[in-house]
Amino acid sequence: MHAEEEHIVEFKVLFKVLIALFMLTGLTVLAGSVDLGYFSVAVALLIATAKASLVVFFFMHLKYEGGLFKIMVLLAFVILAIFIGFTFFDVAFRTN
Protein backbone atom coordinates (compact mmCIF):
# COMPACT_ATOMS: atom_id res chain seq x y z
CA MET A 1 0.00 0.00 0.00
CA HIS A 2 1.08 3.56 -0.60
CA ALA A 3 1.90 5.78 2.31
CA GLU A 4 -1.02 8.14 1.68
CA GLU A 5 -3.54 5.29 1.86
CA GLU A 6 -2.21 4.19 5.20
CA HIS A 7 -2.37 7.59 6.82
CA ILE A 8 -3.56 7.25 10.39
CA VAL A 9 -5.43 10.19 11.88
CA GLU A 10 -4.38 10.46 15.52
CA PHE A 11 -6.97 10.35 18.34
CA LYS A 12 -5.80 13.77 19.47
CA VAL A 13 -6.54 15.37 16.09
CA LEU A 14 -10.02 13.81 15.96
CA PHE A 15 -10.74 15.00 19.49
CA LYS A 16 -9.79 18.58 18.58
CA VAL A 17 -12.13 18.38 15.60
CA LEU A 18 -14.97 17.21 17.88
CA ILE A 19 -14.37 20.15 20.26
CA ALA A 20 -14.43 22.55 17.29
CA LEU A 21 -17.70 20.97 16.08
CA PHE A 22 -19.26 21.38 19.54
CA MET A 23 -18.17 25.02 19.71
CA LEU A 24 -19.59 25.73 16.25
CA THR A 25 -22.87 24.08 17.31
CA GLY A 26 -22.98 26.44 20.31
CA LEU A 27 -22.28 29.35 17.99
CA THR A 28 -25.07 28.42 15.59
CA VAL A 29 -27.58 28.07 18.46
CA LEU A 30 -26.45 31.47 19.77
CA ALA A 31 -26.74 33.06 16.31
CA GLY A 32 -30.22 31.54 15.96
CA SER A 33 -31.42 33.29 19.11
CA VAL A 34 -30.46 36.70 17.69
CA ASP A 35 -32.70 38.20 15.06
CA LEU A 36 -30.45 38.90 12.09
CA GLY A 37 -33.23 39.07 9.54
CA TYR A 38 -32.27 37.72 6.15
CA PHE A 39 -28.67 37.33 7.26
CA SER A 40 -29.63 34.64 9.79
CA VAL A 41 -29.98 32.08 6.98
CA ALA A 42 -26.61 33.06 5.53
CA VAL A 43 -24.91 32.93 8.95
CA ALA A 44 -26.46 29.54 9.75
CA LEU A 45 -25.39 28.11 6.38
CA LEU A 46 -21.90 29.54 6.79
CA ILE A 47 -21.45 27.89 10.21
CA ALA A 48 -22.98 24.64 8.91
CA THR A 49 -20.53 24.67 6.00
CA ALA A 50 -17.62 25.20 8.39
CA LYS A 51 -18.82 22.17 10.39
CA ALA A 52 -19.36 20.08 7.25
CA SER A 53 -15.84 20.95 6.05
CA LEU A 54 -14.35 19.72 9.34
CA VAL A 55 -16.29 16.46 8.98
CA VAL A 56 -15.28 15.98 5.33
CA PHE A 57 -11.60 16.84 5.74
CA PHE A 58 -10.84 15.10 9.05
CA PHE A 59 -13.51 12.49 9.83
CA MET A 60 -13.84 11.47 6.18
CA HIS A 61 -10.05 11.70 5.70
CA LEU A 62 -10.31 13.91 2.60
CA LYS A 63 -7.34 15.98 3.80
CA TYR A 64 -5.17 12.87 3.49
CA GLU A 65 -6.56 11.61 0.16
CA GLY A 66 -5.05 12.20 -3.25
CA GLY A 67 -5.98 14.91 -5.73
CA LEU A 68 -8.56 12.76 -7.52
CA PHE A 69 -10.75 12.50 -4.41
CA LYS A 70 -10.46 16.22 -3.70
CA ILE A 71 -11.45 17.17 -7.26
CA MET A 72 -14.38 14.71 -7.22
CA VAL A 73 -15.78 16.07 -3.95
CA LEU A 74 -15.25 19.67 -5.03
CA LEU A 75 -17.05 18.97 -8.32
CA ALA A 76 -20.01 17.38 -6.53
CA PHE A 77 -20.42 20.38 -4.24
CA VAL A 78 -19.99 22.87 -7.10
CA ILE A 79 -22.80 21.08 -9.00
CA LEU A 80 -24.96 21.17 -5.87
CA ALA A 81 -24.25 24.88 -5.41
CA ILE A 82 -25.15 25.54 -9.08
CA PHE A 83 -28.47 23.77 -8.90
CA ILE A 84 -29.51 25.24 -5.56
CA GLY A 85 -28.09 28.69 -6.40
CA PHE A 86 -29.63 28.98 -9.87
CA THR A 87 -33.03 27.78 -8.67
CA PHE A 88 -32.86 30.39 -5.97
CA PHE A 89 -31.87 33.19 -8.39
CA ASP A 90 -34.92 32.31 -10.45
CA VAL A 91 -37.22 32.36 -7.43
CA ALA A 92 -35.73 35.50 -5.89
CA PHE A 93 -35.80 37.68 -9.01
CA ARG A 94 -38.97 36.45 -10.66
CA THR A 95 -41.64 39.14 -10.87
CA ASN A 96 -45.20 38.05 -11.40
Add this chain to the structure above:
Amino acid sequence: MTHNTSKDYIGAKIGMWLFLFTEILLFGGLFVLYSVYLHRYPEEFHLAGQELNVYFGTANTLVLLTSSFSMALSITALQKGNKKLCMILLTITMILACVFLFNKYLEWGAKIHHGIYPDSPTLLERPKGEIIFFGLYYVMTGLHGLHVLIGSFIILIVLILVAKNRVTSSDFVAVENTGLYWHLVDMIWIYLFPLFYLVV
Protein backbone atom coordinates in the same frame (compact mmCIF):
# COMPACT_ATOMS: atom_id res chain seq x y z
CA MET B 1 -2.00 -10.04 -3.44
CA THR B 2 -0.96 -6.96 -1.52
CA HIS B 3 -0.76 -5.08 -4.78
CA ASN B 4 -4.29 -6.11 -5.77
CA THR B 5 -5.68 -5.12 -2.38
CA SER B 6 -4.17 -1.69 -2.74
CA LYS B 7 -5.87 -1.22 -6.13
CA ASP B 8 -9.20 -2.41 -4.77
CA TYR B 9 -8.80 -0.06 -1.87
CA ILE B 10 -8.89 3.12 -3.96
CA GLY B 11 -11.57 1.70 -6.24
CA ALA B 12 -13.77 0.77 -3.28
CA LYS B 13 -13.47 4.24 -1.81
CA ILE B 14 -14.17 5.98 -5.13
CA GLY B 15 -17.25 3.80 -5.51
CA MET B 16 -18.43 4.80 -2.04
CA TRP B 17 -17.87 8.49 -2.73
CA LEU B 18 -19.82 8.24 -6.01
CA PHE B 19 -22.70 6.69 -4.09
CA LEU B 20 -22.47 9.49 -1.52
CA PHE B 21 -22.76 12.06 -4.34
CA THR B 22 -26.09 10.54 -5.36
CA GLU B 23 -27.18 10.87 -1.72
CA ILE B 24 -26.09 14.51 -1.71
CA LEU B 25 -28.18 15.13 -4.83
CA LEU B 26 -31.17 13.33 -3.27
CA PHE B 27 -31.11 15.58 -0.20
CA GLY B 28 -30.05 18.53 -2.38
CA GLY B 29 -33.37 18.35 -4.19
CA LEU B 30 -35.19 18.59 -0.88
CA PHE B 31 -33.02 21.53 0.18
CA VAL B 32 -34.06 23.32 -3.04
CA LEU B 33 -37.71 22.77 -2.10
CA TYR B 34 -37.02 24.08 1.40
CA SER B 35 -35.27 27.24 0.20
CA VAL B 36 -37.94 28.06 -2.38
CA TYR B 37 -40.77 27.68 0.15
CA LEU B 38 -38.84 29.56 2.83
CA HIS B 39 -38.61 32.42 0.36
CA ARG B 40 -42.32 32.23 -0.43
CA TYR B 41 -43.62 31.83 3.15
CA PRO B 42 -41.07 33.45 5.52
CA GLU B 43 -43.60 34.34 8.27
CA GLU B 44 -45.30 30.94 8.29
CA PHE B 45 -41.93 29.16 8.39
CA HIS B 46 -40.92 31.43 11.27
CA LEU B 47 -44.03 30.62 13.31
CA ALA B 48 -43.96 26.88 12.56
CA GLY B 49 -40.21 26.63 13.23
CA GLN B 50 -40.64 28.09 16.70
CA GLU B 51 -42.82 25.12 17.62
CA LEU B 52 -39.88 22.74 17.26
CA ASN B 53 -37.90 22.06 20.42
CA VAL B 54 -34.42 23.60 20.13
CA TYR B 55 -33.13 21.56 23.09
CA PHE B 56 -34.06 18.27 21.41
CA GLY B 57 -32.47 19.45 18.19
CA THR B 58 -29.27 20.60 19.88
CA ALA B 59 -29.00 17.42 21.96
CA ASN B 60 -29.43 15.29 18.84
CA THR B 61 -26.80 17.35 17.03
CA LEU B 62 -24.29 16.71 19.82
CA VAL B 63 -25.21 13.00 19.89
CA LEU B 64 -24.69 12.63 16.14
CA LEU B 65 -21.42 14.61 16.13
CA THR B 66 -20.10 12.42 18.94
CA SER B 67 -21.13 9.28 17.04
CA SER B 68 -19.20 10.53 14.01
CA PHE B 69 -16.22 11.09 16.31
CA SER B 70 -16.38 7.54 17.73
CA MET B 71 -16.76 6.16 14.19
CA ALA B 72 -13.60 8.03 13.08
CA LEU B 73 -11.80 6.81 16.23
CA SER B 74 -12.75 3.19 15.47
CA ILE B 75 -10.94 3.39 12.10
CA THR B 76 -7.82 4.81 13.76
CA ALA B 77 -7.99 2.07 16.41
CA LEU B 78 -8.24 -0.67 13.77
CA GLN B 79 -5.41 0.84 11.71
CA LYS B 80 -3.27 0.71 14.84
CA GLY B 81 -4.18 -2.95 15.23
CA ASN B 82 -6.34 -2.49 18.32
CA LYS B 83 -9.27 -4.73 17.39
CA LYS B 84 -10.94 -4.65 20.79
CA LEU B 85 -10.96 -0.84 21.01
CA CYS B 86 -12.29 -0.68 17.46
CA MET B 87 -15.20 -2.95 18.41
CA ILE B 88 -15.96 -0.95 21.55
CA LEU B 89 -15.99 2.29 19.52
CA LEU B 90 -18.25 0.79 16.84
CA THR B 91 -20.64 -0.33 19.58
CA ILE B 92 -20.64 3.19 21.07
CA THR B 93 -21.42 4.59 17.62
CA MET B 94 -24.37 2.23 17.30
CA ILE B 95 -25.67 3.11 20.77
CA LEU B 96 -25.47 6.83 19.93
CA ALA B 97 -27.39 6.15 16.71
CA CYS B 98 -30.12 4.51 18.81
CA VAL B 99 -30.13 7.48 21.20
CA PHE B 100 -30.61 9.79 18.21
CA LEU B 101 -33.49 7.71 16.88
CA PHE B 102 -35.09 7.50 20.33
CA ASN B 103 -34.97 11.30 20.63
CA LYS B 104 -36.52 11.57 17.18
CA TYR B 105 -39.25 9.16 18.28
CA LEU B 106 -40.01 11.31 21.34
CA GLU B 107 -39.97 14.45 19.23
CA TRP B 108 -42.21 13.11 16.48
CA GLY B 109 -44.41 11.48 19.11
CA ALA B 110 -45.01 14.82 20.84
CA LYS B 111 -45.87 16.50 17.53
CA ILE B 112 -48.19 13.69 16.45
CA HIS B 113 -49.81 13.77 19.91
CA HIS B 114 -50.62 17.44 19.29
CA GLY B 115 -52.26 16.43 16.02
CA ILE B 116 -49.45 17.72 13.82
CA TYR B 117 -48.62 15.12 11.19
CA PRO B 118 -48.97 15.14 7.39
CA ASP B 119 -52.59 15.47 6.27
CA SER B 120 -53.91 15.68 9.85
CA PRO B 121 -57.14 17.71 10.33
CA THR B 122 -55.43 20.03 12.85
CA LEU B 123 -52.57 20.76 10.46
CA LEU B 124 -54.81 21.26 7.43
CA GLU B 125 -56.64 24.10 9.23
CA ARG B 126 -53.39 26.03 9.39
CA PRO B 127 -51.99 28.46 6.79
CA LYS B 128 -50.47 26.91 3.68
CA GLY B 129 -46.88 27.84 4.56
CA GLU B 130 -47.06 26.02 7.91
CA ILE B 131 -48.50 22.90 6.26
CA ILE B 132 -45.54 22.93 3.86
CA PHE B 133 -43.06 23.53 6.69
CA PHE B 134 -44.24 20.50 8.65
CA GLY B 135 -44.49 18.45 5.44
CA LEU B 136 -40.84 19.20 4.69
CA TYR B 137 -39.94 18.61 8.35
CA TYR B 138 -41.41 15.10 8.31
CA VAL B 139 -40.04 14.19 4.88
CA MET B 140 -36.51 15.50 5.44
CA THR B 141 -35.99 14.37 9.05
CA GLY B 142 -37.80 11.11 8.18
CA LEU B 143 -35.53 10.38 5.23
CA HIS B 144 -32.56 11.33 7.39
CA GLY B 145 -33.79 9.08 10.21
CA LEU B 146 -34.08 6.22 7.72
CA HIS B 147 -30.43 6.80 6.83
CA VAL B 148 -29.48 6.69 10.52
CA LEU B 149 -31.36 3.39 10.86
CA ILE B 150 -29.68 1.88 7.77
CA GLY B 151 -26.30 3.25 8.92
CA SER B 152 -26.58 1.58 12.33
CA PHE B 153 -27.38 -1.76 10.66
CA ILE B 154 -24.31 -1.42 8.43
CA ILE B 155 -22.18 -0.59 11.50
CA LEU B 156 -23.54 -3.76 13.15
CA ILE B 157 -22.56 -5.83 10.11
CA VAL B 158 -19.08 -4.32 10.03
CA LEU B 159 -18.75 -4.92 13.77
CA ILE B 160 -19.45 -8.63 13.18
CA LEU B 161 -16.92 -8.68 10.32
CA VAL B 162 -14.27 -7.17 12.61
CA ALA B 163 -15.10 -9.71 15.33
CA LYS B 164 -14.71 -12.56 12.81
CA ASN B 165 -11.40 -11.12 11.56
CA ARG B 166 -12.87 -10.66 8.09
CA VAL B 167 -11.97 -6.97 8.42
CA THR B 168 -8.50 -6.41 9.85
CA SER B 169 -5.85 -3.75 10.35
CA SER B 170 -4.42 -4.52 6.89
CA ASP B 171 -7.80 -4.72 5.11
CA PHE B 172 -10.14 -2.19 6.65
CA VAL B 173 -11.84 -0.55 3.67
CA ALA B 174 -15.23 -1.88 4.80
CA VAL B 175 -14.97 0.06 8.07
CA GLU B 176 -13.73 3.12 6.23
CA ASN B 177 -16.62 3.07 3.74
CA THR B 178 -19.11 2.55 6.57
CA GLY B 179 -17.51 5.57 8.21
CA LEU B 180 -17.91 7.61 5.02
CA TYR B 181 -21.62 6.78 4.92
CA TRP B 182 -22.03 7.58 8.60
CA HIS B 183 -20.25 10.94 8.32
CA LEU B 184 -22.45 11.88 5.36
CA VAL B 185 -25.52 11.20 7.49
CA ASP B 186 -23.98 13.43 10.17
CA MET B 187 -23.23 16.13 7.59
CA ILE B 188 -26.83 16.20 6.34
CA TRP B 189 -28.04 16.69 9.91
CA ILE B 190 -25.54 19.57 10.31
CA TYR B 191 -27.59 21.40 7.63
CA LEU B 192 -31.04 20.16 8.69
CA PHE B 193 -30.62 21.30 12.29
CA PRO B 194 -30.23 25.08 11.79
CA LEU B 195 -32.68 25.18 8.88
CA PHE B 196 -35.56 23.65 10.84
CA TYR B 197 -34.83 24.50 14.47
CA LEU B 198 -33.01 27.82 14.42
CA VAL B 199 -33.16 29.98 11.32
CA VAL B 200 -36.85 30.54 10.91
